[in-house]
Structure formats: structure tokens, C-alpha cells
Amino acid sequence: MTVNRILFNMELRRNARTLVLWSFIISALIFFTMSLFHSVLEYHQQIIGMAKIVPMAAMKARGFGSINDIFSGLGFYAANNIVYMMLLGSIYAMVLCSTILLKEEYGRTAEFLMSRPISRDEIFMSKLTLAFLNIIFLNLVAGLISLLSLETFKSGDFMIRPFLVFTMYTLLLNLFFGALGFLVAVLIKRARPVTFFCVGLILVFYFLFTISRISGVKGNFGYLSPFKWVNVDVLNPVYGPELWRIAIFLVMIVLLSAGSGFIYRKKDILT
């Protein structure tokens, strides 16, 4: 399986604008939200007062494990980043990966592309490589802006290690949804966009994850959702990379990607 340079370069140009736009929007959201952190500290007492009347479940649903998360730069960042990079980043990843393959079929360009001297494996690998690189780029930009935001708006020192581990988990989650996007693209029986299906599926997983956080110990069903495989408890003193979480992500990404490639090799191209 090799990457075809000509197709890769074309896809690079074709997807560049969307990548820049997403990177800009997510980075701007992160930076803007983190700029509010000082205000949060200013209204410390009022927020604690509010927290007494707001159910803990609602706090958890918003991404805060406890009230302390709000007043820690890293905790505040992580809670918001659950929405920005875990949720929005995953939507970008899955829509990109499903579209990059399916677009050839509903756009009727598959007939052109597949009359060129290029194998299906090369088409799949070129698109997969480009899509995964785009996801990595988005995570890299968002990660750098996050770091910059944390440094700019921090109230005290923050631990870099939990930040890096959390960023790694987010990247793995996005890559997982990217690989899932490829699987959806090869399994779909009609040549049409699947954007709404992808967004809907991610929201279902996110909802499951949120419900499981609210449910606490009883929420083990939440592990059905890939969001739950990310450890979001960044303020935990023993927070660090956990082998089982990394392994499950890597195994699933490899299985979904390889499975999609195998199916693509054998499938009838839809037009």
C-alpha cells in the first residue's frame, strides 16, 4: 500500500481551505474562552454561591468534574476543550474522512479517477494519509493555541504533563472518529453525503458520555462511547497516560482503517 503523490497533492489543495477554517475557528474559540478565565477568578465567590444552587449533574454535563475545576486554569481549559476539541474536532475528523472517500462517488469523479493507473489501495491510502495528517494538523494548531492561552491567562503555574496527555487523548479520539468515518463511507449503500449521519452518531456518543459522567459509578455503560475512553480528570494528581486507553484507541484506529481499506478494495463503486 503506497500513497499516490499526485492524488495526495490534489486532496491537500482541495481540503486546505476547510482545514484552515476549522483550525482558525477552534483556535479562536479556545483562546476566547481562556481569555474569560480571569473573569471567572474575579467572580470566585459569586460562582461558588451559584454552584450551591446548580446541581452537580449540570456541572458534570458541562465538563467540570468538581467546582475546583473552574478555578484551575488547566481544569477550566479541559472542561471547555471537551466541547471544542473532543466534540467539534471529532465532528471535523469524521465528516472529513467520510467525505474524502464518498465524494468521489456522489460527485461522479470516481469514474475519472479509477480510469487512471492507480489502484484502489493507493486511492485509499492517499486519502487516509491526507485526512489523518489534516486531523493531526488541527490538533497541533489547537494544542499550540491552547498552550499559548494557558500561558497567557494562567493564574499560577500549571502542569504541562497533564496538558500533553490530554492533548494526546484528544488526538487519538479524533483519529478514532476519522477511522470510523472511513468505515461509514465504505459501508454506505447509496452515493450521497453522510454529514448528518456522522454528526448525529457523534452526538449520540457524546450524549452517552455525558449521561455516564452524571451517573458517576453507575455510568460504566459510558465506555460504549469513545469519549469515555479519554481521561478528562486532568487535575487528578496521578493523571497520566494509561496503557489500556491508548491501546484501545490504537487498536480501534488500526482495525477500523484496515477494515475500511479491505472493504473498499472489494466494493462496487457507487454512482
Next chain:
Amino acid sequence: MIPVSGKIIEISHLSKYYGRSRGIDDISMNVEEGDFFGFIGPNGAGKSTTIRILLNLIFPSSGNASIFGLDVVKDSKLIRRRLGYVPSEASLYDKMKVHEFLKFGADFYGGKQTEDRIRELAGLLDLDLERNIPELSTGNKKKVNIIQSLIHRPDLLILDEPTTGLDPLIQSRLFGLLSDENRRGTTIFFSSHILSEVQSLCRKVAIVRDGRIIRSDEISALRDKQLKKVRILFTGENIRDFPAVPGMETVQRESQKSLTFMFSGDINELVHSLSSFSIENLSIEEPPLEEIFLRYYK
């Protein structure tokens, strides 16, 4: 390299089913090196399905096919290096200019002198290379697909309804271009539902209907069949008494006195039957090719 047998396309018992619905059913045929081969049939007959299998866009349910002696499933990449294809509907990337698209398509072959070839073909088909693809008319989109199929000078050209949307002048230029390519040695597989195109261009033809090849022969051989077009003008109105002679097909009563039909039976039997009738006029002639085709279509 082209195999010794000279067969460029070999199709053997090829079938394609989509669930229970039929795409093509047990198609077998060969296209020889240098042929200008017509593949004709009504819409939905299975022409595009056959072509899509040859290009490995879809997989056969059973049977097999080869091009240049190579299996269309296992060796599709090798085959495509020497193949040009014009799809029935425009297959173009938007957000590109025409020239950019053609260059992109040609880059896969890595040939030299691509630029000259693009300009030569664009000039011949009167195509503006600087236009944006979404702005193109249906005919101009078709021209782009025709040009991209020819840039790398393929050994085999597969065209699926290539004249759709082209005005008569450009059609005529295209036919000239295809004839030149064929003389140069390119084998041409020309799929169409327009009889006159196939009649004027192709030396051989396969007629497909309901997913099956119902006739495959040289165009001249189709004419050689014993099929005659018979028109009888009776003197009286005794036309109803005229018996059905074996070999009479597509019988049409044009008036109370006039009968027209295609006849493929024993001419002696027909003459014998006619001898007991009083007739004013009788004509027996070679039918036009279109009528021969239509006979297969029905």
C-alpha cells in the same frame, strides 16, 4: 504488450446482479486489436454495467473479463495505464480550471509533451482551457472528458455515449479524431444507443438487450442475412386472406390493400403463397441497417 492472439478485450460468461435485479447476464464477446467496435443497445440494456466491470468500478457476480490479456479485477492498474475512458456522464472535479484538470489527469501517466497534446486536442474540439469547470456546459464537460481520455495516446479507448451534448460540428470532428486514432492503431470500444453513429463509424458491433448479447458480428454481415423488407400492394381488398408465411415479422397493414413486413424465411414459399393472389405491385428489398437493429431491439 498486446497478446499474440490479438484479442484486446475478452469477456467470458460475465454476469452482474444487484441483489435480484439484473445488470448483465452471461455476456461473452471479444474485441480484436485495431477494431472499431460498436456496443449498442437501448437504455438500461447493460452497456454501462459491462463497461464498469471492464474498468473494475464494479465486480462481476460471475464470469471473467480481460483486457490486453490481463484480468480486469487483478490487473486493473496495469490495464488502465494503456486505456482511455469517456464516461457517459461528466466526471470532473469542480473548483478546477479545465487546463488544471487535464494536467492533473495526465500527470498519472507521467508522459512528456503533455502540454502540446492538451492544446492540440482542445484546439480540435474548440475548448477554452482557461474556463472554470463549474461554468462549462454539458457539451463542454463532455469535451473535457474526451480530451482527458486521449492525452496519453491509449491503446484502447472505451467510450460510453460520447456524443451526448455535443453539437453536430464537434460530433463530426470527434468522429474524425476517433477514426484517426483507430488508423494509428488504437482499438475503440464505442458504446451508444444511437444507431447512425455506430453504423457510420464501426466495423463490428455487438447488440445488447435485457443484459444479454443478442448478436455480435461485422456490420456488413448483418446486412448479408437473408432478411428482406417486403411490400405488397393487392389489387382487391382480399388482404385478410393472405396467409402467415413462416419468416414473416413485424407485419404492418398500411392500408386496406397494402402490407409491409420483414421476411427471413424461404422466398419460394412466399412467392408460392402470393401466386394465388392478384397483386398490383410487389417490392422486395434490403432493409436499412436501422431496421435490422430495431428488429433486435424489440
